[in-house]
Amino acid sequence: MTQTTLRQHLQNQTTDAALTRIIEDISTACKLIADRVRHGAFAGVLGAAETENVQGETQKELDVISDEIFQQIVGTNPDLAALVSEEVDEVNWRKEAPKAGDFVVYYDPLDGSSNLDVNLSVGTIFSIVQLEADVAPSAEAVQIDGTKQIAAGYAIYGPSTGLVLSVGQGVDGFTHHPGSGEFLLTQAAMIIPAQTQEFAINASRYDLWDTPVRRYIDDCLRGAEGPRGKKFNMRWCASMVADVHRILTRGGVFLYPKDSGNAGQGGKLRLMYEANPMGMLVEQAGGASSTGTGRILEVAPTGHHQRVSVILGSRDEVAVIEEYHEKA
Structure with missing residues (x-):
């Protein structure tokens, strides 16, 4: 063929x-x-x-x-x-x-x-x-x-x-x-499942995370007996391409949030050539992309090397993470 x-x-x-x-x-x-x-x-x-x-x-x-x-x-x-x-x-x-x-x-x-x-x-x-x-x-x-x-x-x-x-x-x-x-x-026609039991995050920055991110990860790690009611796997490749590729092929959520260590820069990942293209791909595959408080693609650029908080992947899980931010 x-x-x-x-x-x-x-x-x-x-x-x-x-x-x-x-x-x-x-x-x-x-x-x-x-x-x-x-x-x-x-x-x-x-x-x-x-x-x-x-x-x-x-x-x-x-x-x-x-x-x-x-x-x-x-x-x-x-x-x-x-x-x-x-x-x-x-x-x-x-x-x-x-x-x-x-x-x-x-x-x-x-x-x-x-x-x-x-x-x-x-x-x-x-x-x-x-x-x-x-x-x-x-x-x-x-x-x-x-x-x-x-x-x-x-x-x-x-x-x-x-x-x-x-x-x-x-x-x-x-x-x-x-x-x-x-x-x-x-x-052809890659689709991200709406729900997931897998997240990717750099856990070495735990002490730097804002409260909603720390609470979200803590609740995921508490497993079936915790508030999420299910077990989660953690994955981290230290390559956005590899982590997002895994999400596009089998689902999951990727987080590189703004934290106390990079807040002065606006976050870690760059808006124009990392967050925006990956955000477009994830959305086109049925997922969602967010800064935690809004859609990544709607962030108004202020510079071509601008950094931003990044949360993207399975649609329902991104919505849960946004709820943690709203409650905080």
Whole structure:
């Protein structure tokens, strides 16, 4: 049985040829990044690069390499106005006079790179918006609401290379076929179960959490005899891509809330190229995304490296967590 290629799938879902081309460029960049990750040990590039990104985080050599690949492949697209990367302070404008209809691509070139040394899954996250009017290049011009996203997705580099994508008509998963070089549709119409008994959170920050988050986790851990009336499993990969991929394939809820240790920054995860694209994917798959007090996609951007509290996954469980915040 012949499987649908990424291009065939996009041609069935959108008549926007320019959008198809830029998604194909992103997929090509992800294939190249996957190859660098797979062969990183032989090339000696799994270690730290002895530099910091704009977030003040120590970069891995593959963080830098992955960002360069993204710029080289996606950055040459003729319909691209700008790239916004986790690894680069300034907006990378590709046109002097961006026009309505041009694209802005936000991306985290290598999410979870701290997992490289222990051979766990990492990934690339991306979000695409389209300019609604001609703009002058500026940082303010890329501060566009998450509700304006026309596509979002991620690549996951694990036992196989996967690509999970939404163009606003649900969520579909593709797997890279090494023999043909194609991304083939392998998980059509991905749906997150409304209910779950599994959560993902960095439990080492327990003492820093706000009261509603601590109470929620405490109640989950009390099991069938506790107020939730059921047992919960805890999972944590320290890679947002890996944790969200698990939720998209079998359900669950992911939390990286604002806490006393990161409140001054607004949280840990970045709105434009982590929370918004993952929020779009989760919602398109029937789940929900929240800061604890409101929908992530409705957060008004104030900067292209803005951080935000993130809670997303199975719809009913996100609603429960929001209730904990309301009661607090």
